[in-house]
Amino acid sequence: MKQRSPTLGTESNLASFEGLPQGKSANQRYTVEQRAIDESRPMKVVIIGSGISGILSCIRLKQRIPNVDLCIYEKNADLGGTWFENRYPGCACDIPAHTYQASFEPNKEWSSFYAKAPEIHAYWKKVAQKYGCMDFIKFRRQVSEAVWDQGTFKWQLKVKNLQDSSMLTDDCDVLIQATGTLNNWRWPSIPGLHKFKGKLMHSASWDESYDYKQKIVAVIGNGSSGIQIVPAMLPDVPHIDHYIRSPTWISPPFAHGEIDKRDGTDNLHFSTEEINHFKADHASYQVFHVEQELQSVHGISLVDHPIQAQAQDAFVQNMKRRLAKKAELIDALMPAFPPACRRLTPGPGYLEALTDEKVDIITSEIVRVDETGIITADGQHRPIDLLVCATGFDTSFAPRIPVKGRGGMTLTERWKEMPETYLSIATDGFPNYFISLGPNAGLGEGNLLAVIEKSIDYFTACIQKMQRDNICAMSARPQAVKQFRNYCDDYFRNTVFNSNCRSWYKGGTENGRVTALWPGMVMLFCSSLHAMKALAHPRWEDFEYEYVSDNAVGWLGDGWTENEKRNAVNVDYLDDDQVDFPPICSPTLDRAGLRVRVQARSKLQCGEVTRQCMRPADVKQGFRCQMLFFTEKQSGDNAQKREKKRRKKETQSLDES
Template sequence: MHANDTEEVLGSARPQTVPQPVKTFDAGILDGDEYGAISGFAQNGQEDPELGPASAVPLQRRRKVIIVGAGINGIQQATLLLKDGYVKHQDIQIFDALEGYGGVWQKNRYPGCACDVPAMIYTTSYHINKKWTHFYAKRPEIEAYYTGFAMQYELDRCTQFGSFVKWCTWDEDHMIWHVGVSNKRTGETEHWIADVVCQCVGSLDRPKWGNTPGREGFTGISWHTAHWRDDYDLTGKNVAIIGCGPSAAQLIPEIISKPKHLTVYMRTPPVCVGRGDFAYSSLFRWAIRWVPLFAWFIRQRMNLRMMRLGRAMATDGDPLNDQMTATAVKFMESQISDPELREKVRPYSKYYCKRPLRLDGFYPALARSNCTVLRENLIRYTEKGVLSSDRVTGTETERQYDVIIFGTGFNVAQFLEHEKVTGLNGIDLQEKWKAHPEALYGLATSQFPNMFYCFGPNSAHVWSSQQDNWERQARFAAQVVKESVLRARKGIKLAIHPKRDVERQYNDEVQRRQAGTFVWTRPDCVTYYKNDDGWNTYTMPWTWWQFRQMLRKIRWDEWEVIEKPMAKVEIDLD
């Protein structure tokens, strides 16, 4: 039972876990202008132009499908649509705010940026990369792989870079989406329309800065790891890094030799083990490229091993979870001899929330003479630096810095908060998701017809290839596009969106099946997987096979279906 009937449209179920002790995970939300600004779009303070009629949109800006994002998910979505053959390049338009393919790997260019998922798994199942040089891949190799993937399918024919999608509005009369796109080159906001919009921006797209006040008042140089500045030399500077998650932990060993002094503000110690990377032999690389199905076999073998071990490692109380935490502690102690520093960076018991970070050089970097690790409470940023307080005595200290680097991660507590998305009857997506985002299968939400997500809310897990999950979502959206094309040939316009009761039931199950099972649902486990109210916005409980079965076909009884004769929704030409 749900206590509030108004939840039928705007609300949702209550969180299944206890709120976190530290409230930072939904802090630092970006609105559209701020999101655009960090990607180089001008902020002129002007309102967006009023929405014109569909008939005023020129033919060259009318598409069957608009895809937002040219990263992993956008590439998968576009190539699957083309492989199905029901739409062509001229029917698809891809927009990306950046200037190249790769998404998160195009955006994150900080020193040391890499992936700690085995490279063979970090590929798309139908386009396996056969050119990996190492067991783990660094950013340039990953970006090159996805760029090559896109170019092999000639996606450059339907991609417009430097284009920030600012708003999407559903037109009930014509059964289309109106899409406003800010063009960096022209400075204009372009009006496009499409039958289907696929939101492929992912969850690790919107950087956050936490809720410590005063950031704007700092008069030195500052930036987020997601928007690295290659034009600034850290040599001889006093530098602070805020946060110590994966990005900061990869970065620190790469820059530690440059600053005069580096101060690391660490709230929660990361859980780390050795990277264990190695170069593939020439024989292995030859076999991957030339032996039929060998690459597929290797990928499947790795995936199956990840499925077998990953779920156990993430299960609270499982011996393998405890073993991995113990391994991480042993690794830390083998890298750091100073007793005081050991205690500062010792992982908390039961704070192991997924696989540990695989890093080389991190702990030795923290032990360098020009590095200080602080486990203090941040009070505010000042004109010259950071004011913090000792957690035991409460003593406040202001430290001055030339540079502050924010390694504070990404906001996954919300989704698409930088776009103005308006659905049926004028409902605003962020108003509906005010408490937390929800979507059926992480790919669509009620009241928003023909809008599909890849890597939407609760689309992640840690026990098989993420790309396989997102591929299932993309294949489902492609099924809807196929059905739409087939019905259009019969003179019928089609749009679908989830039934609210089905959507709610699914999301209740997503929360219920994780509560009390996986370590990240513990109230003492601080993780970006949950928002400040304890609602898990990031992971799902299903295995890859279960998720595949859920999305194998369109179960029409789960969806609201809107159909109109084409004659009634046709757009008049000026």
């Protein structure tokens, strides 16, 4: 029978470790496991989804988890997730492309400041191929159910082959949900919608075979996709009816400071000369990188903060300027709620498109759809050829499939009242189950990729701990989940996100709890900097554990290491990459015997004297500091010369005497 470890963090729990080893009985003999202390226990990990989170999870698991059996189930025919599925006209990333990439795989060849969906998809496919992910992905396979088996301490999976509708079963030690947040699109609840005999499409399920040119078009929705679709379709159609339920802030482009240095906001493409310059001069590329601008201003999301007022005034002036051709639209489009209550949408070209004579803005409520068009509350019937629903996704965070944890409870039931997690990556009652971009992981805007990478680092460290410590089940403590939920509630109380606006941040409600955003702010969005700090070092005391053996220290193995068993080198702890070298104080000798004179940028305390110091890495990379090198051989040659000179002088003295 496997033993659950004591919950860490209290005196009574810590006291339960007294008199180790622990087991079925303190007096019962324990049988040592025949395994080396550093022998990696085989682990099978299944990832659901091969979007960005799935690809990055695969890369890090391959890199950091030895003896891992890895499988990725993907329902689509190709990887990419959002960037494979969303193909509507104008689909693009609305944050700078140079922040929407893996930290270890910078792309200096983005064609545009805001990359289009096909280019983003191509980038991530290239990354997956380069780092060997393709061999692990099973396409057109949809996980239809996941059930935790407390008897085997494994997840039991049912998987549907979408090519022939056959079913298969699988199991795994660890299950990673990498399907993202906004992946379950839905039709709007409009009477008669499916009676429409023209072409009906959702932005998240675009039919690329349909030729919309010269068609009368209706676009419902002014969220992120709607504001991209309208200006993209406008040049090719005679008329667009744009239905807006509620106003929204159209902000200046994110990182617009860098754009303003160019010829104007319409000049968003990089020239061949610029791309070649980035490729040839990495330092220049780093200077161009817009992270600093995205991460540098605090306060816009805080109620009554001066920056909030300044931002609102700037947004008002921006929208008035861009709507000047149709000033009558300003009142209809200007929100009453403060900026950032809903996700800010920059929408290059959107406001300008609304002033075009071919576009009508309709704010009257849609009553129903008939076979030929849309009827609104003002009694108008507007005939159309194409009806585009840019109406978003299911924002409940509930997984699309039954995920059953301990006791058979589904995650949907667990989150019925509200979705809650521990640091957005795990929840109580669901062992060995990790979530990428779970509840309270969102940033609104900003560098979401950095947070995804840190989340993956976090649960990769959890899997490493399970291997190292011989753990068969690991789950967040209920108290830790509750405390994180309470922290989020209290944090958001004094932010603009609690204002009266309908937002997916609050599950599509006006006054609900904020369940989509990370609790920490910078500039226009929740802080990726704060989230990265929070996820940098796992707090093991916030988890509960169950062990493979009856002894919680069974991870000690049989007293051997793998190298000893293989008669391999046993002093690898002396290798440079294993030794933690402290900063070097100058003048001194580095470990290669080089005498170094350093003009460093900082001072450290070396003994009782404050000296100029540097890190060993700086010694190795001499271009970072001004240094003079004297090798031991040179020092020896100089000593020989000095000795020779001394003897010659002594001889001369003797001769003179």
